[in-house]
Every structure is written in structure tokens, then in C-alpha cells.
Amino acid sequence: MMTKTIISTEKLCKTFSSGGNQQHVLKNLDISIAEGDFTVIMGSSGSGKSTLLYALSGMDKPTLGTIDFAGKNLAKLTQDQAAIFRRNHCGFVFQQIYLLDNMSVFDNILASGLLVTRNKQQLVKKAKALFQQVEIDEGSWSKFPTQLSGGEAQRVGIVRAIINKPKVLFADEPTGALNSAASENVLNVFTTINRAGQSIVLVTHDLKTAVRGNRILYLKDGVINGDLSLGHYHDCEDVERSDKLKHFLAEMGW
Numbered sequence: 001m002m003t004k005t006i007i008s009t010e011k012l013c014k015t016f017s018s019g020g021n022q023q024h025v026l027k028n029l030d031i032s033i034a035e036g037d038f039t040v041i042m043g044s045s046g047s048g049k050s051t052l053l054y055a056l057s058g059m060d061k062p063t064l065g066t067i068d069f070a071g072k073n074l075a076k077l078t079q080d081q082a083a084i085f086r087r088n089h090c091g092f093v094f095q096q097i098y099l100l101d102n103m104s105v106f107d108n109i110l111a112s113g114l115l116v117t118r119n120k121q122q123l124v125k126k127a128k129a130l131f132q133q134v135e136i137d138e139g140s141w142s143k144f145p146t147q148l149s150g151g152e153a154q155r156v157g158i159v160r161a162i163i164n165k166p167k168v169l170f171a172d173e174p175t176g177a178l179n180s181a182a183s184e185n186v187l188n189v190f191t192t193i194n195r196a197g198q199s200i201v202l203v204t205h206d207l208k209t210a211v212r213g214n215r216i217l218y219l220k221d222g223v224i225n226g227d228l229s230l231g232h233y234h235d236c237e238d239v240e241r242s243d244k245l246k247h248f249l250a251e252m253g254w
């Protein structure tokens with residue numbers, strides 16, 4: 001099967017300057033992300049994982065280099081153009097869940113959807129289907145975000161992130177604030193939507209999260225030091241996959 005590239009970078013560099021010092025966080029990265037992949041970015045704390053995620057998603061501009069995202073060079077966009085691009089093509093899930101507390105769960109989703117489409121009827125239908133997919137039952141739709149558990153809120157966050165059919169869903173430690181049962185539910189959602197074709201790029205420290213990916217990139221000293229192919233996730237291979245991942249991470253000096 002031919003795989004299509006959705007994001008590719010050339011000589012991507014990110015340097016932070018503070019107090020006369022320069023910190024080269026990303027150094028000449030040439031990365032290619034395939035459509036339909038569940039790509040996981042790992043690396044030690046401070047290795048630049050979030051910085052890379054922000055660059056790939058157009059949240060932050062690289063210092064040098066190009067980022068081709070579905071045919072657009074994100075490095076060339078103005079701030080406003082980048083914001084429009086993100087709204088139309090990217091979904092985001094973070095450790096913190098930024099739902100609007102003064103709106104019901106359902107209205108939170110509609111509000112995001114209406115930024116991109118005027119077809120409310122279709123949007124409602126889509127929202128209902130996604131709620132079903134992430135197992136948020138009808139009784140919770142009229143609740144306010146503060147009335148949800150952490151895991152439910154994160155699953156609503158995922159619905160909001162994908163309501164506009166983003167080309168790529170970006171996630172930064174999406175299970176970082178959850179207990180293990182809630183994490184498992186959220187991870188199952190990532191697996192389900194990836195199986196349905198959603199491309200995902202996710203940053204994590206957590207092995208149970210990382211093992212859901214089909215490709216693991218390891219960032220060290222500003223470069224991609226390792227690139228592990230795991231194949232797409234199946235429950236039955238959980239032990240084998242996590243052994244492979246642990247072996248890879250040991251090689252990386254994680």
C-alpha cells in the first residue's frame with residue numbers, strides 16, 4: 001500500500017535565546033510523517049518534544065527550515081494565517097483540558113464546530129456520532145464540564161479536537177493527569193479513531209500510551225536518534241509490543 005506523507009520537515013531548527021545564551025533545541029530535523037499513522041514522540045525531559053509538536057502543528061514558528069503540511073509551508077505563514085490553518089486542519093489535546101466551563105458539554109462541541117461550518121444540523125449529527133464513539137452517553141451531554149470526571153472531560157476534549165475533521169490530531173501528554181482506568185479509556189479512543197483513519201502525532205513519557213502508536217520517534221540532543229516501527233496496535237500483542245518498546249528505549253538510553 002502506498003503511504004502518503006502528511007507532514008515533512010527539512011532542516012527544521014528551533015533555537016531559543018535568553019540572556020545572551022542560545023539553546024539549540026531542534027537541529028536540522030528532516031522528518032516525514034505518514035497519513036494514517038499514529039506517531040509517538042518520546043525523549044527525556046527537556047529534549048524538545050513539545051517544541052517539535054508545536055512546530056509541526058504551526059503553533060510556533062521554527063527558527064530555520066521548512067514544514068510542509070499538506071502542501072503548505074507552515075514556516076512561511078503569518079501568525080493569523082497559521083491560526084486559520086490550525087483551525088481548519090489541526091486538532092489539539094493537551095494534559096489540561098480547556099473546555100469552556102459556562103457551556104454544556106454539547107455546546108462546547110457545537111461552538112468549536114461552528115467556527116468552521118454553518119451547517120448546524122450536520123454538525124449535531126456528527127457530534128452525536130463522536131460522543132457515541134468515545135462512550136459519552138446522552139445523559140452527560142447537557143452537563144457542564146466541571147460535572148465530568150477527568151477521563152470523561154478528556155474524551156469530550158478529543159471530540160472537540162476532531163469535530164472539524166482535522167488532517168492531524170496533535171496530543172501532548174493527553175493521559176498525564178488521569179488515573180489508570182481513565183487513561184485506558186482515553187487510549188482506547190485514540191486507537192479507535194486512528195483505526196478509522198485519523199492521523200495522530202502524540203508526545204508522551206508513558207509506556208502504556210506510547211505502545212498505542214505504530215511509530216516511535218526518539219528525540220535526543222536535538223535530533224531524531226531512533227525511529228521504531230511497531231505496526232498498528234492490537235490488544236493481543238500488548239506484551240510483545242511493550243517489550244519491543246522497552247528494548248528500543250533502553251537502546252536510546254531513556
Ligand SMILES: Nc1ncnc2c1ncn2[C@@H]1O[C@H](COP(=O)(O)OP(=O)(O)OP(=O)(O)O)[C@@H](O)[C@H]1O
Pocket residue numbers: 016017018023025043044045046047048049050051052
Ligand atoms: N518559549 C521558550 N523559551 C525559552 N526556552 C524554551 C521555550 N520553550 C521551551 N524552551 C526550552 O527548550 C527545551 C525543550 O523544551 P520542551 O518543552 O520542548 O521539552 P520536552 O521534551 O517537551 O520536555 P518535558 O518532557 O519535560 O515536557 C527546554 O530546555 C526548555 O526550557
